[in-house]
Amino acid sequence: MKHTLIPTNRKALIINIDTNMYGTFAEIGGGQEVARHFFMAGGASQTVAKSISAYDKRFSDVSYNKNKTGRHVSEERLNKMLDIEYKQLTTVLSDKSEDFSFFTLADTVETLNYAKSNYSHGWMGIKFQLKPNTASNTVIVHMILLENDAVLQQQTIGTIGVNLLYACKFYYDSPNDFLQSLTDNLTMDRFRITMMRMSGPDLDYVDNRLLAVQLVKNKMTHAIMFDKQGNVQQPSELLYKKNVLALRGSFRPITYIASDILSKSMELFARDEDYEPDNTLSFCELTLxxxxxxxxxxxxxxxxxxxxxxxIGQHVMVSDIREFYKLVEFFSQFNIRNLRIAMGVPTLEKVIDKKYYTELKAGILEAMAKLFPENMKLYIYPTIKKVRGQQMLLTAKDVKMDEDVQLLFEYLKMKRSVLDLETSMSDQLHIRSHEVLNMIQNGKPDWEKYVPMKVAKSIKEKGLFAKGMKSVRSAKTL
Structure with a gap:
């Protein structure tokens, strides 16, 4: 079914009257609005088997956590809600299983408090059958609420819930339509969807990594993250109180130099007093x-x-964030411990160039203030540059800049907010990843000298960067 914009109350009525969906609404915390739409639309008795609302945290613990305390607004709590309510639904109403497609829609949400001092967000999910007597599918969504009023946030939650149930019924076979329909009758200044995951027999064709990137492409969020196993993760869950190292690049392919930047950065990071290896994440960031x-x-x-x-053991991040100070702001919202960003000298030259900050009222001074909170440092990897006909190794101290910027930069170095990395691969500093890619695509075997063995093996075995892999393979065959 092609995506068309339908009013929220009309969507609820269509589900009530024109479908065989029958199930439970379970809402705890600030989100108490989804079920209301279906009652107000008319014909709710054909859709709503049960509606449960819990506001006091203890009732949530009793119902969904065996009377033990725990994190209430979390994916773990949402999954328990879905499992418990769906099991009860299908058990109690087993005699109706031939006639209805069962579902459970649940949400656990923290809306804005009276002082407006908290992080407003929530988890919403649905466990559902597309046809009677079939295995269930699951869709999980995390959202950030941006409105400055709790009542408006509640209304947003209600609309998202109706959109989600409608999408599961009518757009399950088109992930992009599914995503876009979640914003129906809403504007993106009201909320962000920061993570989405689909699973189940009717959704097993979906690659959740591609689904996550669509969130960024559709401007539903600024960044998405994958763990080392390639699983989509919610940033606030993944980053909470962690030490974070980030390296931006194309990684097409991953070269020895990129690998060296990561390893040397982690070695320097490990010298910090509060460094904990088990509490430190390394990210390779790709920009949209x-x-x-x-x-x-x-x-x-x-x-x-x-x-x-x-x-090679890296977490991956995809973002639409261009400026590094905005990247720092993004990470800082998640209550991380320390942040380190690694970059080469050529990138540093752009970071300290005043022309990139003309839109800021205080120009580069404002940008540097945002780039360097107390827990943030830049790690600078050297580069090779031809000077007067000779190859020279350039570090942070060799970067040319305006005199007024030089004073600011010297202050940052004195504070150890900007630190040089050492390299053990000066013989490869002249090569760039796009040059290695060209070698691969043109069938030149020298490319293997510039990438880690594990990466080279993967490129050859899987035929990666396809344009040139025929050449590489034929060259090896010959």
Whole structure:
């Protein structure tokens, strides 16, 4: 079914009257609005088997956590709600299983408090059958609520819930239509969807990594994250009180230099007094701009890069964030401990160039204030540059800048907010990843000298970066 914009009350009425969906609504915390739409639309007796609302946290614990305390607004609590309510629904109403497609829609939400001092967000999910007597599917969504009023946030939750149930029924076979329909009758200044995951027999064709990138492409969120196994993760859950190292790049392919930047950065990070190896995450960040350089999003190319980064033990992040100070602001909202961003000298030269900050009232001074909170440091990897006919190793101290910026930069270095990384691979500093890619695509075997063995093996075995892999394979055969 093609996506068309339908009013919220009309969607609820269509589900009530024109479908055989029958199930439970379970809402705890600030989200008490979804079921109301179906009661108000008319014909709710054909859809609502049960509606349960819990506001006091203890009732949530009794109902869904065996009377033990725990995190109430979390994916773990949402999954318990879905499992418990769906099991009860299908057990109590087993005599109706031939006639109805059962579902459970649940949400656990924290809306704005009276002082407006809290983080407003929530988890919503649905466990559902497409046909009677079939295995269930599951869709999980995390959302951030942006409105400055709790009542407006509740209304947003209600609309999202109706959109979600409608999408599960009518757009399950078109993930992009599914995603876009979640914003029906809403504007993106009201909320963000920061994570979405689909599973089940009717949804097993969906690659959740591609689904996550669509969230960024459709401007439903600014960034999405995958763990080292390639699983989509909610940033606030993944980053909470963690030390974070981030490296931005194209990683097409991953070179020895990129690998060296990561390892040398982690070695320097480990010298910090509060460094804990088990509490530190390393991210390779891809920007949406890099993934759509030719105007189109190449899904296969993206998946290849994620697989390679996961293969060398890296978490992966995809964002639409261009400025590094905005990247710092993004990470800082998740209550992380320390943040380190690694970059090469050429990137540093752009970071300290005043022309990129003309839209800020205080220009580069404002940008640097946002870039360097107390828990943030830049790690600078050296580069090779030809000076007067000779190859020179350039570090942070060699970067040319305006005199007024130089004073600011010296202050940051004195504070140890900008630190140089050492390299053990000066013989490869002249090579760039796009040059290695060209070697691969033109069948030149020298490319293997510039990438880690595990990456080279993966490129050859899987035929990655397809344009040139025929050449590489034929060269090896010959």
């Amino acid at each position: 701009n890099d993934l759509t350089m030719q105007g189109d999003f190449d899904e296969q190319d993206f998946l290849e890069r994620v697989d390679m980064l996961n293969a």
